[in-house]
Amino acid sequence: MGVIIVAAGSGSRLGRGTPKALVPVVGASILERALRPVFGMRAPAQVVVVAPADQLAEARMLCESVAGVASDHLTVVAGGSTRQQSVAAGLAALDESVRTVLVHDAARAFTPSIQFELVAAAAEETGAGIIPALAVSDTIKQADATGAVVRTLDRSELVAVQTPQGFPRDKLVAAYSAATEEYTDDAALFAAAGHPVSIIAGDVLAFKITTPWDLRRAEALARESGG
Ligand code: C5P
Numbered sequence: 001m002g003v004i005i006v007a008a009g010s011g012s013r014l015g016r017g018t019p020k021a022l023v024p025v026v027g028a029s030i031l032e033r034a035l036r037p038v039f040g041m042r043a044p045a046q047v048v049v050v051a052p053a054d055q056l057a058e059a060r061m062l063c064e065s066v067a068g069v070a071s072d073h074l075t076v077v078a079g080g081s082t083r084q085q086s087v088a089a090g091l092a093a094l095d096e097s098v099r100t101v102l103v104h105d106a107a108r109a110f111t112p113s114i115q116f117e118l119v120a121a122a123a124e125e126t127g128a129g130i131i132p133a134l135a136v137s138d139t140i141k142q143a144d145a146t147g148a149v150v151r152t153l154d155r156s157e158l159v160a161v162q163t164p165q166g167f168p169r170d171k172l173v174a175a176y177s178a179a180t181e182e183y184t185d186d187a188a189l190f191a192a193a194g195h196p197v198s199i200i201a202g203d204v205l206a207f208k209i210t211t212p213w214d215l216r217r218a219e220a221l222a223r224e225s226g227g
Contacts, residue, residue, distance in 0.1 A: 001043065001045040001046070001098065001099070001100050001101070001102065001120055001124075002045060002046045002047075002048060002094045002095065002098035002100070002101045002102070002169065003038050003045045003046070003047050003048070003101070003102045003104060003116065003164065004048045004050065004087060004090030004091065004094075004101060004102070004103045004104065005031075005034055005035065005038065005047065005048070005049045005050065005090075005104050005105075005106050006050045006079065006083055006086045006087055006090065006103065006104070006105055006106060007019075007020075007021035007030075007031050007034070007049055007050060007051050007052070007059065007079070007106035007107075008021075008050050008051055008052045008053070008078070008079020008080070008086045009021070009079075009083065009086075009107070010052075011023060013210050013211055014209070014210065014211065014212060014215060015212060019052040019055055020106075020107055020209070021034070021051065021052070021059070021106045021107070022052075022055060022058065022059070022062075023215070025109065025209075025215065025218045025219055025222050026219050026222040026223055026227055027222075027227055028222070028227075029062055030106055030107060030109045030209060030218075031049070031051075031059060031062055031063070031106050031109075032062050032063075032065070032066050033109035033110065033218075033222070034104070034105075034106040034107075034108065034109040034111070035047070035049070035063060035066040035067070036066055037111060037112055037113040037116065038104070038113075038116060039066060039067055039068075039070055040113040041113050041116055041117055042113075042117065043117075043120075044070065044073055045073065045102075046073050046075065046094065046095050046098055047063075047067070047070075047073055047074050047075070048075045048076075048077065048090045048093045048094060049063050049074070049075070049076045049077070049106075050077055050078070050079040050086045050087070050089050050090045051063075051076055051077070051078065051079060052078075052079060053078035053079060056076065056078055059076060060076040063076055075093045077089050077090065077092075077093045082182060084176075084179070084182050084183065084189070087103055087176070087186060088176050090103070091169075091172065091173055091176060094169065098169050099124075099168065099169055099170075100120055100123050100124050100166060100167070100168060100169060101166070101167055101168075101169045101172055102116060102119055102120055102123075102163075102164035102165065102166045102167075103163060103164060103165050103167070103172075103186045104116070104163045104164035104165075105163045105208060107208045107209045107210065108162060108163055108206045108207065108208050108209075109209060109218065110205045110206070110207070110218065110221055111162070111163070111164070111203065111205060111206040112203060112205055112206075114203075115132055115162075115164065115202070115203050115206055116164050118132075118200060119131075119132060119164050119165065119166040119200065120164075120166055122166065122198070122200055123166030123167060123168065124166075126198065127168055128195070128196040128197060128198050129165065129166070129167050129172075129186075129187050129190040129191065129195055129196065129197035129198070130165065130166040130167075130197070130198055130199075130200055131161050131162070131163075131165045131166075131185075131187045131197060131198075131199055131200070132161070132162045132163070132164070132165075132199070132200055132201065132202035132203065132206065133159035133160060133161045133162065133199045133200075133201075133202050134159060134160050134162070134201075134202040134203075134204070135158075135159060135160075136155055136158045136159065136160050138155075139152060139155055140152075140153045140155060140158055141153065159199060160202075161185060161187065161199075161202075162202045162203070162206040162207075162208075163185075163206070165185065165186050165187050167186065167190055171190070171193070171195055172186065172190060174193065175189055175190050175192070175193035175195065176189065178193055179192070179193075205221075
């Protein structure tokens with residue numbers, strides 16, 4: 001199995017002036033925290049970290065410190081200017097032997113190992129794209145550019161999608177090669193290529209650190225779990 005961790009985003013919504021993955025959360029960066037559960041999985045995986053091009057050396061050092069003796073399973077490559085380009089760079093760095101690939105946002109730094117294991121198991125078993133998701137608690141409305149509400153969506157049919165997302169490697173690589181537009185997640189790109197995608201239960205801990213408020217939540221969690 002291969003796990004691609006995309007960590008090359010600028011983090012502009014976090015407002016820290018550093019790439020988001022390198023922002024510290026109580027003594028360990030978002031990237032280090034995201035890697036711990038990946039190296040905590042029972043089965044070893046090739047781990048490809050896609051890091052900011054101008055901070056590659058620093059990112060590599062941090063990743064190696066988390067990987068420890070598993071460093072020979074670690075590859076660090078430079079990302080692109082969109083998430084999709086960063087994932088493509090990660091896919092290009094996978095070992096030939098990898099059959100199932102998980103794509104994960106470093107920004108979901110508290111995602112537990114079990115979520116990686118469950119997504120991987122379901123992807124291997126079904127050959128479909130597998131995505132973890134949670135029911136939405138807010139009512140979701142569609143509005144136009146003037147702010148006028150166009151319609152209210154049926155909340156019972158909606159889910160909020162997380163990562164890691166799991167795929168058969170060959171089909172995901174082909175879908176990436178065929179993609180002609182930008183998608184907001186890998187499952188949308190995979191589905192656009194005609195492949196099935198199924199949902200499994202997500203985990204509240206897999207929230208994405210995007211805003212300063214998310215960072216406060218992350219800091220509280222890190223303190224609670226002893227740093
Ligand atoms: O910006 P957003 O929070 O949606 O990014 C999701 C993930 O994709 C983050 O972990 C971010 O580092 C990564 N990303 C990337 N390369 C980009 C943009 C985002 O690796 N150019």
